[in-house]
Amino acid sequence: xxxxxxxxxxxxxxxxxxxxxxxxxxxxxxxxxxxxxxxxxxxxxxxxxxxxxxxxxxxxxxxxxxxxxxxxxxxxxxxxxxxxxxxxxxxxxxxxxxxxxxxxxxxxxxxxxxxxxxxxxxxxxxxxxxxxxxxxxxxxxxxxxxxxxxxxxxxxxxxxxxxxxxxxxxxxxxxxxxxxxxxxxxxxxxxxxxxxxxxxxxxxxxxxxxxxxxxxxxxxxxxxxxxxxxxxxxxxxxxxxxxxxxxxxxxxxxxxxxxxxxxxxxxxxxxxxxxxxxxxxxxxxxxxxxxxxxxxxxxxxxxxxxxxxxxxxxxxxxxxxxxxxxxxxxxxxxxxxxxxxxxxxxxxxxxxxxxxxxxxxxxxxxxxx
Amino acid sequence: xxxxxxxxxxxxxxxxxxxxxxxxxxxxxxxxxxxxxxxxxxxxxxxxxxxxxxxxxxxxxxxxxxxxxxxxxxxxxxxxxxxxxxxxxxxxxxxxxxxxxxxxxxxxxxxxxxxxxxxxxxxxxxxxxxxxxxxxxxxxxxxxxxxxxxxxxxxxxxxxxxxxxxxxxxxxxxxxxxxxxxxxxxxxxxxxxxxxxxxxxxxxxxxxxxxxxxxxxxxxxxxxxxxxxxxxxxxxxxxxxxxxxxxxxxxxxxxxxxxxxxxxxxxxxxxxxxxxxxxxxxxxxxxxxxxxxxxxxxxxxxxxxx
Numbered sequence: 001x002x003x004x005x006x007x008x009x010x011x012x013x014x015x016x017x018x019x020x021x022x023x024x025x026x027x028x029x030x031x032x033x034x035x036x037x038x039x040x041x042x043x044x045x046x047x048x049x050x051x052x053x054x055x056x057x058x059x060x061x062x063x064x065x066x067x068x069x070x071x072x073x074x075x076x077x078x079x080x081x082x083x084x085x086x087x088x089x090x091x092x093x094x095x096x097x098x099x100x101x102x103x104x105x106x107x108x109x110x111x112x113x114x115x116x117x118x119x120x121x122x123x124x125x126x127x128x129x130x131x132x133x134x135x136x137x138x139x140x141x142x143x144x145x146x147x148x149x150x151x152x153x154x155x156x157x158x159x160x161x162x163x164x165x166x167x168x169x170x171x172x173x174x175x176x177x178x179x180x181x182x183x184x185x186x187x188x189x190x191x192x193x194x195x196x197x198x199x200x201x202x203x204x205x206x207x208x209x210x211x212x213x214x215x216x217x218x219x220x221x222x223x224x225x226x227x228x229x230x231x232x233x234x235x236x237x238x239x240x241x242x243x244x245x246x247x248x249x250x251x252x253x254x255x256x257x258x259x260x261x262x263x264x265x266x267x268x269x270x271x272x273x274x275x276x277x278x279x280x281x282x283x284x285x286x287x288x289x290x291x292x293x294x295x296x297x298x299x300x301x302x303x304x305x306x307x308x309x310x311x312x313x314x315x316x317x318x319x320x321x322x323x324x325x326x327x328x329x330x331x332x333x334x335x336x337x338x339x340x341x342x343x344x345x346x347x348x349x350x351x352x353x354x355x356x357x358x359x360x361x362x363x364x365x366x367x368x369x
Numbered sequence: 370x371x372x373x374x375x376x377x378x379x380x381x382x383x384x385x386x387x388x389x390x391x392x393x394x395x396x397x398x399x400x401x402x403x404x405x406x407x408x409x410x411x412x413x414x415x416x417x418x419x420x421x422x423x424x425x426x427x428x429x430x431x432x433x434x435x436x437x438x439x440x441x442x443x444x445x446x447x448x449x450x451x452x453x454x455x456x457x458x459x460x461x462x463x464x465x466x467x468x469x470x471x472x473x474x475x476x477x478x479x480x481x482x483x484x485x486x487x488x489x490x491x492x493x494x495x496x497x498x499x500x501x502x503x504x505x506x507x508x509x510x511x512x513x514x515x516x517x518x519x520x521x522x523x524x525x526x527x528x529x530x531x532x533x534x535x536x537x538x539x540x541x542x543x544x545x546x547x548x549x550x551x552x553x554x555x556x557x558x559x560x561x562x563x564x565x566x567x568x569x570x571x572x573x574x575x576x577x578x579x580x581x582x583x584x585x586x587x588x589x590x591x592x593x594x595x596x597x598x599x600x601x602x603x604x605x606x607x608x609x610x611x612x613x614x615x616x617x618x619x620x621x622x623x624x625x626x627x628x629x630x631x632x633x634x635x636x637x638x639x640x641x642x643x644x645x646x647x648x649x650x651x652x653x654x655x656x657x658x659x660x661x662x663x664x665x666x667x668x669x670x671x672x673x674x675x
Contacts, residue, residue: 095465153655155654155655156658158468159654160651162594163598163650163654167647170641173640174641332479332483334479334480335480337475337479337480338473338480340472340476341476344468344473345451345466345470348466348469349461351461352458352459352461
């Protein structure tokens with residue numbers, strides 16, 4: 001087999017195509033990050049701000065001290081989960097933007113089911129897993145709808161998942177402003193707080209909540225699922241060529257719906273941790289843009305679940321440093337959004353370089369007979 | 370009492386439909402032009418938000434709301450041209466680029482828009498078409514912004530131009546079959562670049578309506594997915610500018626249900642009615658996704674169609 005492949009001019013410098021692909025998969029995104037940093041520096045210079053100060057503050061605010069590292073990891077936790085929520089359906093060829101809505105709905109569902117359990121005096125050790133499962137089920141169902149509509153009704157999944165997100169936010173607002181409103185929450189309508197006894201504590205020795213561990217475990221598990229199992233192979237094949245997958249008799253519809261449900265469950269779990277570890281109740285604070293940053297995380301990680309973890313930490317750091325940049329440089333909080341937008345655009349431009357970097361290309365040996 | 374209540378809701382919905390529909394109309398017309406050339410710009414939400422901010426800032430700085438509208442269009446033009454340029458690179462996915470521009474446009478708008486949240490800028494004046502009526506709710510409902518009529522005129526013009534002019538033919542040919550356009554010596558990339566840029570201009574103008582007329586101020590929660598719903602609306606309108614106007618009015622009416630009911634004191638389920646446009650869009654997409662007429666009218670080069 002190898003002999004047949006090398007007969008065609010594939011390797012000229014001892015690099016096999018797989019190695020070239022991995023080099024590209026690291027080199028091009030890193031190059032895109034550097035190019036974005038340069039572009040953003042010009043943007044800052046045009047505004048009369050110092051890029052050196054900015055990047056230094058991002059470093060200090062993101063990784064400079066034990067406190068900032070923990071702050072970074074805290075913010076990375078939901079980003080890992082929402083990044084996975086974009087990456088898994090992307091492997092089967094779907095562009096889903098449902099993570100934000102599924103996170104909100106999952107968080108809300110967890111907070112809502114906690115109310116009778118807290119009131120009934122259930123032990124948190126029983127109640128918290130029920131909350132987590134409810135959150136994952138709510139998110140999974142919600143995004144699963146988008147997958148089902150895509151496969152069985154031909155509805156564009158990108159638009160439908162975003163619309164479902166808006167509807168999810170409306171559902172939360174409807175209940176939080178009405179039936180489930182905590183009368184004590186005057187300015188910011190919220191559900192009843194779950195109480196301190198029900199809060200998930202930090203990972204021992206840190207101030208980081210358990211969502212980070214859950215994210216890392218899920219990233220590894222989903223990596224194994226997508227690259228080492230029959231299910232993952234079938235899903236990737238469907239993503240590569242739907243017609244071929246169908247011709248092979250693969251259950252394309254079920255694969256699509258399951259991948260979407262996994263994605264929604266990841267986002268829902270992120271919502272659960274936001275409620276159980278950070279806010280203690282469901283309110284508008286859940287709409288923090290984690291779902292949308294997760295899309296960027298997944299793109300930069302090239303939809304690879306393992307790569308999502310470090311990329312999520314990078315964006316967590318950027319998010320964590322936002323406040324510091326805002327105070328020290330007198331810049332609006334949207335500065336981070338501008339940088340993220342630039343990275344996103346540059347990253348997509350960089351897609352065009354795959355297979356076209358001159359020094360990585362196999363030489364045409366021309367020994368055709 | 371209930372009859373007059375019904376009447377007030379009806380009038381408020383008609384007025385609301387006219388008011389709320391205008392940004393939908395502009396974004397949908399822009400997207401129709403872009404999609405007719407065979408490309409999708411999912412990022413018009415970004416153009417809409419940036420347009421709203423630029424229009425407000427422009428109106429505040431120059432004192433002329435119409436200059437603000439022009440600036441908004443130009444900002445949308447720049448975003449659209451960038452989208453068009455990036456999409457012509459090989460291996461780049463137009464849907465992903467749209468998502469990126471959604472976040473880029475929104476980020477820029479929030480960044481530069483901070484100083485303009487407080488001040489009051491001159492707004493666009495409405496034409497009081499209801500002056501003949503002594504009924505204040507009718508007079509209020511028929512306060513129509515000139516941009517509404519501009520949008521309708523534009524829709525008629527686009528409908529005519531796409532069908533009857535050389536330019537219209539080139540755009541349609543590029544959208545239906547890149548191979549035949551290439552055979553005719555048409556530069557596909559150039560046509561799509563121009564169609565995307567022009568579409569971006571219109572979406573920017575739609576944003577100007579949001580900040581300069583209704584709701585009529587600049588803040589970060591100004592647009593809630595109108596730009597995105599308008600893209601779905603184009604599919605529903607089957608890429609026909611005239612049908613875009615009707616679809617925009619329908620969406621406007623759906624968006625006006627909540628405020629209209631609130632005006633007669635029904636605030637129960639306000640948040641549910643606020644979600645009406647999203648639910649309506651979703652159902653319309655489900656209904657139109659597999660319809661035969663949509664399959665017939667879709668531009669052949671569109672990645673939605675493949």
